[in-house]
Amino acid sequence: MDYTRMYSLPNDITLADYLFHRLNQFKIHTVFGLPGEFNMPLIDKLLTIPDLKWAGNANELNAAYAADGYARIKGIGCLLTTFGVGELSSINGIAGSYAEHVGVLHIIGMPPSSIQTSQLLLHHTLGNGDYTVFHRIASELACYSTVLNDTDYLTKEIDLSIVKAWTLQRPVYLGIPMNFISYPIKSNLLNKDLDFTLESNNEISQDDVIELILKNIYRCKKPVIVVDACVTRHNIEKETEELFRRTKFPVLVTPMAKGSVDESLPEFAGVFCGSISSPQVREVLDSVDLLLVIGCTLPEFTTSSFHFSYKSKHCIFIFSDYIKYRNTTFADLNIKQLIKKLLLALDVSKIKNFQLQENNNGNIYIPNIKLNPTLLLRQEWVWNQLSHWFQDGDIIITETGTTAFGINQTKFPHNARGISQSLWGSTGYSLGACLGASFALSEIRKEQQVINNITQNVFPLFKDPPKHRVILFIGDGAFQLTVQELSTIIRWGLTPYIFIMNNHGYSGDRFLHHRSDAGYYDIPQWDYLGLLEVFGAKIYESKKIITVGDFEKMVNNPNFAIDSVLRMIEIVLPPMDVPQALMDKWRLEQEEEKKKVDHNQPMDWDSTTPGSTISTQTVNSTPSSDEQETPSPTP
Amino acid sequence: MDYTRMYSLPNDITLADYLFHRLNQFKIHTVFGLPGEFNMPLIDKLLTIPDLKWAGNANELNAAYAADGYARIKGIGCLLTTFGVGELSSINGIAGSYAEHVGVLHIIGMPPSSIQTSQLLLHHTLGNGDYTVFHRIASELACYSTVLNDTDYLTKEIDLSIVKAWTLQRPVYLGIPMNFISYPIKSNLLNKDLDFTLESNNEISQDDVIELILKNIYRCKKPVIVVDACVTRHNIEKETEELFRRTKFPVLVTPMAKGSVDESLPEFAGVFCGSISSPQVREVLDSVDLLLVIGCTLPEFTTSSFHFSYKSKHCIFIFSDYIKYRNTTFADLNIKQLIKKLLLALDVSKIKNFQLQENNNGNIYIPNIKLNPTLLLRQEWVWNQLSHWFQDGDIIITETGTTAFGINQTKFPHNARGISQSLWGSTGYSLGACLGASFALSEIRKEQQVINNITQNVFPLFKDPPKHRVILFIGDGAFQLTVQELSTIIRWGLTPYIFIMNNHGYSGDRFLHHRSDAGYYDIPQWDYLGLLEVFGAKIYESKKIITVGDFEKMVNNPNFAIDSVLRMIEIVLPPMDVPQALMDKWRLEQEEEKKKVDHNQPMDWDSTTPGSTISTQTVNSTPSSDEQETPSPTP
Incomplete structure (x- = not known):
């Protein structure tokens, strides 16, 4: 049934109705934020939409965190704040969504477009007549940012904002000046589905990459698949699982991706924490001759300094939209299409050298240790x-x-x-x-x-x-x-x-x-x-x-x-x-620090070394791990 | 006694010591913020400075508010946050200090300068290798922003940051990469006072303005002096008081400046709230023929749309560093020097037309109303x-x-x-x-x-x-x-x-x-x-x-x-x-809304009018002001 008939919508609805029905269609049923002068009329509209809830958070930063948490479960979240004070309060949460690839649609209720020329606004501005400063700031932390302006493009901009947040899995900034809230929109536009179709990958380039990956898969002796956060964000958990179940390669997850691989599967080998990985994981990584990272979130992942130096020259990094192998970048390849194609091309009978090793590969065992019930917790x-x-x-x-x-x-x-x-x-x-x-x-x-x-x-x-x-x-x-x-x-x-x-x-x-x-x-x-x-x-x-x-x-x-x-x-x-x-990390940093002091005396003033907050001077003792009393905190 | 001898400082101190001793010299004895990875070494240094306290706030936004409140009493405040998460969390507080002219020195503990080339940092970045994005954002909300970089200019940049925050009364962004914290500095630099001397005003331009102001003062019949927030920020309360006490002109304060004029003085006539000023204030403003605004914070103040249409053509607006009269701007004139000079030139015997009116000018009387003790509060x-x-x-x-x-x-x-x-x-x-x-x-x-x-x-x-x-x-x-x-x-x-x-x-x-x-x-x-x-x-x-x-x-x-x-x-x-x-404001907006609907039907979709959140459609009734029960809130 048409959406408009399902919800008995009239032919003409308002722009705000259109926006919130779009969210509803897209299974966004909770919007996070606080009321403020310029978003209250939007919240009024929101409350008239069936199945849409206004969370009413306690402050805007928390609301942004909530929208991010919601998006990590549902694929997209929505934050609605007011111009100036509201949006700036939330910005650190938005930056987190940007850094961690989370699709958050940030809607900002704004003063009317005409305000600069026709009327003056005093509060919630910097007092200098600059109304675009917040948009400028936000655009540094968004994959797409827009403020509604041209009446020909209102619904297109809304649709695009939702699609971008979903497909790019980053925050989108959508500013809605108050004068557009009641702008009339034909409701039947809602009956047209949003177009999430991605451009098809370039076949030639994709074939090259698949050939490269398969060549490595077929010839490797000691492979590891590492699953990073974009596997969840770009919805390729099933495909990834199929890959490691068919190859039987051991699979690690990064801390950001923990939970995206079923840890009860025999292929699961632990959490990849670089140099502070557990001994079992380090054993898996030792002398690895194929490291295939799927769903990379970080360019830094591709370098050896990511807390762990792997010696293999065969590291393939699959990002959400490009692939990196040594110094070669294969651009503009969507990860989901690529992995699906890879699975079609994969012929496991050609895997020649890889031998399943009982020790390194198998179910993680967590002992159930009994302790004296009167002991304090550790x-x-x-x-x-x-x-x-x-x-x-x-x-x-x-x-x-x-x-x-x-x-x-x-x-x-x-x-x-x-x-x-x-x-x-x-x-x-x-x-x-x-x-x-x-x-x-x-x-x-x-x-x-x-x-x-x-x-x-x-x-x-x-x-x-x-x-x-x-x-x-x-x-x-x-x-x-x-x-x-x-x-x-x-x-x-x-x-x-x-x-x-x-x-x-x-x-x-x-x-x-x-x-x-x-x-x-x-x-x-x-x-x-x-x-x-x-x-x-x-x-x-x-x-x-x-x-x-x-x-x-x-x-x-x-x-x-x-x-x-x-x-x-x-x-x-x-x-x-x-x-x-954490204990291991600390010990390691201490050692590195010591090495530095021994081998390569830093300049006198550079005692605080890059990348580490550990100074060489005042570590008194390694905390004893069998100390059982709880030290009393400094009052 | 020299500062270094007073504090028994060695000849060589660190950059962080220098910074915090400068704050201490400048009577900043509390620094607000939270510890984070990149500011902890700075806090360590801070804690070694006598008379300097680390507030240890509960979150960064609150810390920024606290630094702002502190600065409003002491003239300058200091916030110390960590790179990325810390600084972004506080940004809405910094924006408030910017908008309201409050001198806040924002120090940011940063990763070492060399990190991009020599080492990689994963957390607290956007994951895209962009280390300058937070500085770019902050520079939108600061009168001066710098990240320490050139060893020849380290102390100069620190001194300049303090001087700018104090003299311009706006936030200053001072980034300190960790590698500079222990850089050696000669302590005797601390014995040289900071130079807060302002460039002298251009005599010719200043004389023109003084002549203009005096001409208006001498000829006016019904003058009003309005005191705005920059009077306090730029420390000219004494001079302003001398001006209105000698002229005996009635004086109003803006809400932002309430408290900067002694309300027990006979010249004090109330709070200037534009169209929602009290009847007494409106009477003072009625048919005014000289409006002299001292310490303007807002350019908008100079226009008639600032909530109140004054009819006088003789409005003089004295900003912290320029003066506006009709369409003429007299640039680059420091307010304090100007007002001091004005007071020297003022000859009150030349005030000819102004007659003190008992009704409009005199002590504000607040009645002490006795009510039945069982009544609920209003x-x-x-x-x-x-x-x-x-x-x-x-x-x-x-x-x-x-x-x-x-x-x-x-x-x-x-x-x-x-x-x-x-x-x-x-x-x-x-x-x-x-x-x-x-x-x-x-x-x-x-x-x-x-x-x-x-x-x-x-x-x-x-x-x-x-x-x-x-x-x-x-x-x-x-x-x-x-x-x-x-x-x-x-x-x-x-x-x-x-x-x-x-x-x-x-x-x-x-x-x-x-x-x-x-x-x-x-x-x-x-x-x-x-x-x-x-x-x-x-x-x-x-x-x-x-x-x-x-x-x-x-x-x-x-x-x-x-x-x-x-x-x-x-x-x-x-x-x-x-x-x-607030009741008056609401009534007024209702009336304006009604007028608009009657005389100038807005476009159908523009029912939410610019500058107002009051819609014409759903106001059910004016809340009765003698209603005594407390309505129970919606659960």
């Missing part, structure tokens, strides 16, 4: 045990800091998905993302009840009917930056698990930076669980977990496994206890 | 009564929204100072500003104990020894955006009064926008006073004030007047009750 044990508590389909969100390292040592179950902002690394991101992901999942649940299989085709991220839980791990330091978004989670009755890893401050930084006792890593001690009542929560569960016994009691309770209610769990950890990977 | 009465509770020297901070309107109907006592972000209007600003102002005052108190009269000369903002209290009025909606900064206030044992005007959401917007019942104005209801305990406060007072009797009991308690302890007071107000000025 990071290492907690992360291991969490692997046993995770369930199929979990959405697992981690924060910059210790949780980003800890999560890499867990094993994700079937259909789990990871969300973390590993590259941009903005502290506090994950609480906003948790809100966004929770909204997205509640919608997917609803849609699947209603539309059943249709949704599966539209959002193939989830292969099975979902029973997803949203599980957030956030440090106490990070939580304080964005705390008010907990209130939005409460307001909407969302039911994520919020694990607050309370180690009395910024322990990740505390550990990596040489002055580990510096007062600025300490943060005020809050009654985290008390926030639930203060923010108006009525139905919730909260627990403070201090000992091994507390932890075991919690995870062994079958009711605790069901996400029927909002849960906040404070896990008390020692300030100087960090996950093993 | 905005109108609360703001009136607050005038009687204010004390000499109070720092009174208000937020965007109803408090920004309410404060204009209060009378400020002698030496009071107002802080509000009237132009930029970023919601939540005032809680950060309250933290910054509280730090500034605690320093001024300390300095005055130590240095006595010297400080008076350095910071002539306060004419008498201060016994300042910091008093914040913030709406519940705004408070939620920046709530975590309350925790920083608690952590440092600061003792402002925090009045939370709880009217169940964004009432200012709710009132001005036509859909007054829209759900998006409602916010989650918090237990605001409960936050104190949750954030770890041990010594505090909190009260919920619902009735007239509650309010009177509170303000009549003499202990309540002494700011010996942090106080949080929740004032419960009806959602649709707003200060009179």
